[in-house]
Amino acid sequence: MPRSTQTDSLRRIGVLTSVALAVTLAATGPAAAHTEVEAEGARALDQNVELTFSAESESGTAGISKLEVILPEGMVPQDVTYEEGPKGWKFAPTGRGYTVSGPKLAVGEDAEYVVTVRQLPDAKEVVFKTLQSYSDGKVDRWIELEEAEGDGHGHGHPAPRLALKAAAPGAESVSPTPTDAPTTPAPSATASDEPAAEQSSTQPVADDAKDDDGMSAAVPVGIGAAVVVVLGGGAWWMRRRRGGAA
Secondary structure, three states, rough: OHHHHHHHHHHHHHHHHHHHHHHHHHHHHHHHOOEEOOOOOEEOOEEEEOOOOOEOOOOOOEEEEEEEOOOOOOOOHHHHHEEEEEOOOEEEEEOEEEEEEOOOOOOOOOEEEEEEEEEEEOOOOEOOOOEEEHHHHHHHOOOOHHHOOOOOOOOEEEOOOEEOOOOOOOOOOOOOOOOOOOOOOOOOOOOOOOHHHHHEEEEEEEHHHOOOOOEEEEEHHHHHHHHHHHHHHHHHHHHHHHHHOO
């Protein structure tokens, strides 16, 4: 093979190699970005467990400004305590989980924060679907349950998942499902109330003895006694007068 032809062939091989390398890096670059959750030695039903979340930036023009987490079954926002995170970021519970947000981070800077959960569920693993928002409004949806759900080239967005070891012997749930408050029964009369009710409905005995015209029975009795006294006094006066005349 002439020397010039050999040189041309080597140049072509070099160009093709460079192109292949660039394509490979472009294909693998986005796939390297992801969101993770870690808790060393975590077991099912463990209590007061610290979870460390890390979200890698995929944007070359905007910074991460918010992370929204959807809690798995068996965990509620009230059982999550915010420990630390990016400067100025705050924790806020939502109807399905919580958000951690604040001033936008520098372009290309990853977000990392720590929370403590009251108790882990009784499961083999827990999944924390995450929505990662940027200052320009873009949102990365790390919600796929299987990594193979991507476009076939490793560009999926798998949700952060935490594998759990078997629960410790004797471990029990400390977060039972809340029950509806019992309905308070209507108040009913008690034994102590019954005598009072009877007394209030019973009139004095003297009132029951009234005549039809409303006069008390004691009035006729008094009048009769007075008549007897007057008649008796009159009879005594008449006898005394007769005796004096004789």
